[in-house]
Amino acid sequence: MTDLSRRDLVAFLASLGLALPLGKGAFAAAADVAASAAQGTSIRFKDPVPYSFERLVEETRQLAEKPYVPEVPRLGDVIERIDYDQHQRLRYRRDQTLELNDGRAPLRFFYLGRYFKMPVGINIVEGDTSRQLIFDPKLFEIPSDSPATELPADIGFAGFRILEPNSERDWIAFLGAAYFRTSGELDQFGLSARALAIDVAMPTPEEFPRFTDFYLGPSDIGGRVKIACRMNSPRIAGVLEMDVKKDGPIVMEIRSRYFARDAIQRVGVAPLTSMFWYSETDRGRRVDWRPEVHDSDGAAMITETGERIWRPLNNPPQVMTSTFGTGVPKGFGLLQRDRNFENYEDDGVFYEKRASVWIEPKGEWPTGSVQLVEIPTDDEIHDNIAFYFLADKPVSKGDALAYDYRLTWAKDQPNRGNVGEVVATRIGRGGIPGQPRPPGVTKIVIDFDEGLVAALDREAKGVEPVVSASRGTIGKVDAYSVKVNTSWRVTFDLMAEGNEPVELRCYLKKGEETLTETWAYQFLPAPTVLGG
Numbered sequence: 439m440t441d442l443s444r445r446d447l448v449a450f451l452a453s454l455g456l457a458l459p460l461g462k463g464a465f466a467a468a469a470d471v472a473a474s475a476a477q478g479t480s481i482r483f484k485d486p487v488p489y490s491f492e493r494l495v496e497e498t499r500q501l502a503e504k505p506y507v508p509e510v511p512r513l514g515d516v517i518e519r520i521d522y523d524q525h526q527r528l529r530y531r532r533d534q535t536l537e538l539n540d541g542r543a544p545l546r547f548f549y550l551g552r553y554f555k556m557p558v559g560i561n562i563v564e565g566d567t568s569r570q571l572i573f574d575p576k577l578f579e580i581p582s583d584s585p586a587t588e589l590p591a592d593i594g595f596a597g598f599r600i601l602e603p604n605s606e607r608d609w610i611a612f613l614g615a616a617y618f619r620t621s622g623e624l625d626q627f628g629l630s631a632r633a634l635a636i637d638v639a640m641p642t643p644e645e646f647p648r649f650t651d652f653y654l655g656p657s658d659i660g661g662r663v664k665i666a667c668r669m670n671s672p673r674i675a676g677v678l679e680m681d682v683k684k685d686g687p688i689v690m691e692i693r694s695r696y697f698a699r700d701a702i703q704r705v706g707v708a709p710l711t712s713m714f715w716y717s718e719t720d721r722g723r724r725v726d727w728r729p730e731v732h733d734s735d736g737a738a739m740i741t742e743t744g745e746r747i748w749r750p751l752n753n754p755p756q757v758m759t760s761t762f763g764t765g766v767p768k769g770f771g772l773l774q775r776d777r778n779f780e781n782y783e784d785d786g787v788f789y790e791k792r793a794s795v796w797i798e799p800k801g802e803w804p805t806g807s808v809q810l811v812e813i814p815t816d817d818e819i820h821d822n823i824a825f826y827f828l829a830d831k832p833v834s835k836g837d838a839l840a841y842d843y844r845l846t847w848a849k850d851q852p853n854r855g856n857v858g859e860v861v862a863t864r865i866g867r868g869g870i871p872g873q874p875r876p877p878g879v880t881k882i883v884i885d886f887d888e889g890l891v892a893a894l895d896r897e898a899k900g901v902e903p904v905v906s907a908s909r910g911t912i913g914k915v916d917a918y919s920v921k922v923n924t925s926w927r928v929t930f931d932l933m934a935e936g937n938e939p940v941e942l943r944c945y946l947k948k949g950e951e952t953l954t955e956t957w958a959y960q961f962l963p964a965p966t967v968l969g970g
Contacts, residue, residue: 480534480576489561489568489653491666495677495695498668499838502675502697509648511555512593518552519585525551528586529579536571538562539656541603543663548596548613549578549586556648557594563655563664571595598652600663609684615646616669616678617711622793622847623687628733629713629772629795630821631845633669633678634696635706638824639759639811647671657681659691673700674833680845687848688793696839705833706809706826707841708797710772713821714751714812718781719863723753728783731818733792735776736860737810737825738851738955740768746955748860751823752812754962758939760810761828762958770808771796772825773851775861793847797827800842804829858891858946858954860884861925865961868914868931880932880961884944887925890953891946896921900948903928908941910934917946937963 511517520528528549536545550557560571573594580586597613609621616633636645653666661683669676676696683689692708715731716723737749742765752758764770773794776782782789806829813822833839846852868879894901896919903917905928915930926946934940940961946953 480574481536482572482574483562483569484572486564486567486569488566489563490566491677491679491693494653494666494668498675498677498695499697501670502699506670506672506699508672509556511550513589514555516585516588517550517555520549520551522552524584524586525549527581527584531577531579534577535601536562538600538654538663543654544601544603545598545654546601546608547577547598550589550593550596554596554614556650558597558649559651560595560598561651561653563653563666568653568655597649609688610682612649612652612665612667616649616667620688620793620847622791622795623849624791624793626788626791626793628774628789628792629823630711631795632709632711633667633676633694634671634674635704635709635711635824635826636671636674636702637704638706638709638826639757639813640704645671645673647674647676657683659683661689669696673702674698674705676839687846687852689847690845692845693842694840696841698833698835698837698839700835702833704828705839706824706828707839708843708845709824709826710795710797711821712772712823712825713815713818714753714823715815715818716753717750717776719750720752720865730776730781730789731784732774732789733821734772734774734794734823736773737770737808738773738796739764739770739808740853742766742768744768746855746857747958748955749810749958749960750860750863752960752962753822754812754814756814758812758960760812760960761807762810763807765805766803767799767808767827769796769798769853770825770827771846771851772823775859777849794849794851796846796848796852798844798846798852799827800844801840803827803841804831806830854889856889857952858886858889858926860955860957861887863957863959868933870914876931876933878933878935880934880963882930882932882942882959882961884928884957885920885925886928886946886954886957887923890951891926892924894919894924894926894948894953898948901926901953902947903930903944904947905930905944906942907932907934909938910940932961934961934963939963 530546538545561568575591599608599611601608612618617630619630621627638644647669649667650670651668655664657664659681664681666679678694680690680692712734717730717735739747774792777790779790809828811824815822862885864883866881867875868881869875901917905912905915911933913931917928920927942959942961944957
């Protein structure tokens with residue numbers, strides 16, 4: 439996918455996750471092929487072959503020992519004409535829905551398109567065997583004037599989605615590169631996850647691994663479905679398997695195995711991709727009528743030592759990469775903490791319902807850091823945030839990597855702990871209202887709530903803010919309870935000359951007790967208004 443544009447891909451992905459009506463005539467995956475044909479269905483399978491996760495991993499290890507063979511799409515010029523509008527017209531037929539796991543995972547498929555030109559293999563696992571689904575254009579409703587009519591009958595599938603049983607809504611989708619998305623606990627698609635992120639924000643072009651084959655079967659943990667994905671790329675190949683539960687939050691128990699063909703400087707593990715245009719923090723960037731526009735409003739992490747850190751997101755004037763030394767993190771993720779509709783006022787895409795996604799490492803992980811990449815954007819159609827784990831040791835040719843983790847798509851961060859959390863960050867003119875404002879001074883206001891903070895008496899004594907800055911001067915530091923709710927507010931002035939970023943940190947304590955998570959913000963002096 440060397441010609442793939444990050445922004446083209448994610449803009450298209452953002453359009454997915456639409457409800458599709460579920461037809462009454464769905465077919466069971468385990469049904470006999472001949473019987474299905476007698477019923478008039480186009481669902482057909484190849485003969486069964488041996489299957490296990492270990493077997494798939496070994497086959498992929500052997501694949502990685504061979505030179506990468508660049509992929510060239512068949513009739514790519516025709517598929518290029520299947521743009522967003524054309525792709526929306528290629529509907530999978532309702533009566534061909536493939537039922538998995540006793541109807542718990544109704545399955546439908548995507549047609550190829552401009553940003554998904556390479557086919558994927560779809561395999562259904564039954565015990566210790568799997569059968570590959572045979573592509574048939576009769577499975578789709580294809581208008582007579584569609585470019586798809588010019589493609590051969592064996593062109594292949596682009597990906598798939600799983601629907602709620604007896605429902606008109608899908609809740610998980612795999613389409614494009616090595617991305618996958620769910621609708622989360624509040625049933626609203628937003629940010630995406632990936633298998634790996636390779637050389638993000640590096641001088642060389644980012645490499646996009648691609649899922650080439652999927653294996654879908656019954657869950658081992660009482661969930662909806664288990665999905666194994668074979669991934670390939672010029673410098674690495676691997677397998678990512680997820681056993682998926684959906685009971686309120688969507689929880690994926692993931693094990694991944696990767697094999698490096700070549701050295702890679704930056705391999706982001708368990709990467710998340712999101713969109714942040716602007717929030718309440720910096721009103722100078724707001725050029726749209728809506729108060730806030732973002733899929734996530736902050737990056738959260740728990741370090742090896744147990745420190746909880748909250749980093750409000752930025753939309754910077756240039757690409758910014760921030761690295762947080764966490765050792766082996768206890769968890770990290772991109773969260774949407776603001777759940778108030780009136781703070782977004784968008785009754786079309788419902789940003790207040792976007793999932794918070796949390797990664798919890800399991801087993802042995804190497805020492806490393808979590809890395810946040812923020813890319814300038816002037817619209818909400820571009821995903822501009824990447825967040826992932828980065829091992830201290832670079833990947834060398836021949837390395838075998840193993841990462842197991844739990845990936846949760848929920849309303850709130852799991853394992854929130856008892857310390858207070860940041861609920862708002864605001865920036866304005868420094869100084870004292872009603873008095874002459876000093877030039878070059880910025881007022882920073884942070885609201886903490888929940889946990890130990892909410893439990894404080896409104897007139898509590900000895901609550902102390904701890905504030906630090908990587909450069910510049912801090913002044914007029916204060917902390918007090920907000921009398922209309924349970925939050926406490928920290929305010930301070932910052933004087934910092936020049937345009938270099940300032941790394942700020944703040945938390946509340948009382949005596950020796952830490953009351954809150956650590957607010958860690960990258961202040962960007964003299965921001966440039968984007969999009970206006």
